[in-house]
Amino acid sequence: MEINKIHNTNRNYWNTNADAWFGTTALPDYGVKFMTEDDLHLFPRAMSQVQECFYPAFGECREGQRLRSLLRIQA
Amino acid sequence: MLEICCGSGHSLKYHADRNAAELWGVDISQKQIENAKAYLNKNGYSARFICSPMEADMDIPTDYFDFVYSIYGIGWTTDLQGTFKKIASYLKKDGIFIFSWHHTLYYCVARSSDMRHDVIENNELIFSKSYFDESYFTMPVDGSEIILCNRKVSTYINALAQAGFCVEQMIEQTDTETMESIGDESNKTRKAKMLPISVCFKARKL
Numbered sequence: 001m002e003i004n005k006i007h008n009t010n011r012n013y014w015n016t017n018a019d020a021w022f023g024t025t026a027l028p029d030y031g032v033k034f035m036t037e038d039d040l041h042l043f044p045r046a047m048s049q050v051q052e053c054f055y056p057a058f059g060e061c062r063e064g065q066r067l068r069s070l071l072r073i074q075a
Numbered sequence: 076m077l078e079i080c081c082g083s084g085h086s087l088k089y090h091a092d093r094n095a096a097e098l099w100g101v102d103i104s105q106k107q108i109e110n111a112k113a114y115l116n117k118n119g120y121s122a123r124f125i126c127s128p129m130e131a132d133m134d135i136p137t138d139y140f141d142f143v144y145s146i147y148g149i150g151w152t153t154d155l156q157g158t159f160k161k162i163a164s165y166l167k168k169d170g171i172f173i174f175s176w177h178h179t180l181y182y183c184v185a186r187s188s189d190m191r192h193d194v195i196e197n198n199e200l201i202f203s204k205s206y207f208d209e210s211y212f213t214m215p216v217d218g219s220e221i222i223l224c225n226r227k228v229s230t231y232i233n234a235l236a237q238a239g240f241c242v243e244q245m246i247e248q249t250d251t252e253t254m255e256s257i258g259d260e261s262n263k264t265r266k267a268k269m270l271p272i273s274v275c276f277k278a279r280k281l
Contacts, residue, residue, distance in 0.1 A: 026085030031273025
């Protein structure tokens, strides 16, 4: 199927029906009848602290250990 | 962080409420972006928005984001591999990509695309569409129509690997409330008790 046709069809749908879907399937929800971000914690809980120590470095640097203990205190 | 298919902006607000430093949103629909902009402004936040298909070349910085995510958006792409490569380029090294979409069996099992609802016969989930069929199909929705395709789980995993991601987590779990529900005998609930309706991936850029 032609890509332009797919884009045009889907764009038209969303331009027409955006209001009907306002706020639907958004965080903390990942999908219908599915575990939520409140269950899964895929994102770090305190985003402001991510700037101090980038999240994937958890456990690899001293700042990461400090961040983990901070989060533990908050929890 | 950057959201692909930001819709009405509610997920961006979720992150703004949690002190995300910078918010970017991409969506193919101008109306969705207008809604998102208004919703964030109403809540005292702002974001940078780009109206574009996610597959297209966009004015988005590379090696820049800590997180790129998409809640029920990635399946709209017409080029999964190209989209993942672009997303990898936007992320810093070790940056995180999180996305959810229909489970890879969703359109294959107990689902009528023509009627757009779940079909259960004699308490059995009928496997009605080939899992191998990744061709596009048109589905009527709300008096209009959309065009989608179903993709295999290997298609997602291999595209992530090719784009330079390592999968840290793949989640296919119906929520506890549904699993433990008694009395709700809707087809959606019965299906969700036997099969995940959605799937979620968390991947890290290598």
